[in-house]
Amino acid sequence: MSDVDFRQDPYLASGPPNTNLADILERVLDKGIVIAGDIKIDLLDIELLTIRLRLFVASVDTAKKAGIDWWETDPALSSRAHRNALQEENQELRERLKALEAETSDK
Numbered sequence: 277m278s279d280v281d282f283r284q285d286p287y288l289a290s291g292p293p294n295t296n297l298a299d300i301l302e303r304v305l306d307k308g309i310v311i312a313g314d315i316k317i318d319l320l321d322i323e324l325l326t327i328r329l330r331l332f333v334a335s336v337d338t339a340k341k342a343g344i345d346w347w348e349t350d351p352a353l354s355s356r357a358h359r360n361a362l363q364e365e366n367q368e369l370r371e372r373l374k375a376l377e378a379e380t381s382d383k
Contacts, residue, residue: 307334307338308333308334308339311329311333312331314327315329
């Protein structure tokens, strides 16, 4: 019977470093990932349905760097955007009221 030495050689070249799920998720959120696909259903050369899917998975900071910030401007999702939309609507209504009052006072 021969003796086998299973101790690791410190000078042996190591393989790729082990990554766990948290590292992969951090990398995806930091860099961002795009998933794109099209679903098209035709019947006898007649197009019945086309669904275009575009998915961008990233952290908020990465999305902002990419120019995506719809959650800040959508009044349904942001209270600040909702207030701004109300202020703009109020301003527009005041201007229209002024114009109407000016028209009626001229007559």
